[in-house]
Amino acid sequence: MANESDVAAWEVEPIPDSDELYKRVHRNLFKPDKTIMTGAFHHRSMSTDWAKYSSADDARNRAPTPDDNAVVKMAVSEVRQIQDLAVEHSPLSENRSHTDVVGKKSQKVQVLLRRISTLVIPLADPEA
Template sequence: MVKELLLKIKNIPDEDFLFRNVNLKLIRIPRGYSIDEVPINAFRDEQGDGISTAWDKYSSAKKLRRLAKVPKFNGVIKINTGNIRKISQLSVQHKPTMRNYGHSLITGLPKKRPEMIKLRSLLKDISNWVIPLNMNLI
């Protein structure tokens, strides 16, 4: 049996940023996304425990992109932690892993579709590309 290592959880200050990988498959050109726009689909809670991100104190956009299954199919966005916390239902939690000590989660995304879409749209509005997607791969 493998012992689980306990990693120290820290408080993420409002002035810090989170990075998030965005896969090219989330972009749908016919839906009218402009190249510099972060898609609303970038904010999915794939595992049900929160939106996976990486804290900029312990990671970089390039490091995070390298952790993707196929890095060339990913871009990286950044979001200010304080701006996330201004969205009343959302919170940010440091959730380190052995592979990524900066791993963090955006939690509080509702399950009901209309509310979820509204919050995902707000997250989109406060996000910016750090490493844009390579649209030539579409």
């Protein structure tokens, strides 16, 4: 989640339902069968990147260790269909795409967020 001091001069924009969000998922949040753990969606304010200003690769490369992260995408309309969730553009000085998915992440919400997430960049093979 963005701190006030991080908020840049970027204008906060309304995000259309037709757009998509990218979210990084760390290697330790994958199960052995390579599916994502529900714990990846537990943050009350969940940081994502708005596809209007970020590619999936950009989202991955913003991680401290990109090779340890995968990227999933979520349709904004599907996120908003989940009860009590809001999609709020919250640009940072170094990341205009930064967007928070705000709202309590109950077990139901985590299950539903996981279901609507599609893997777009899988984890890199650690042996490669």
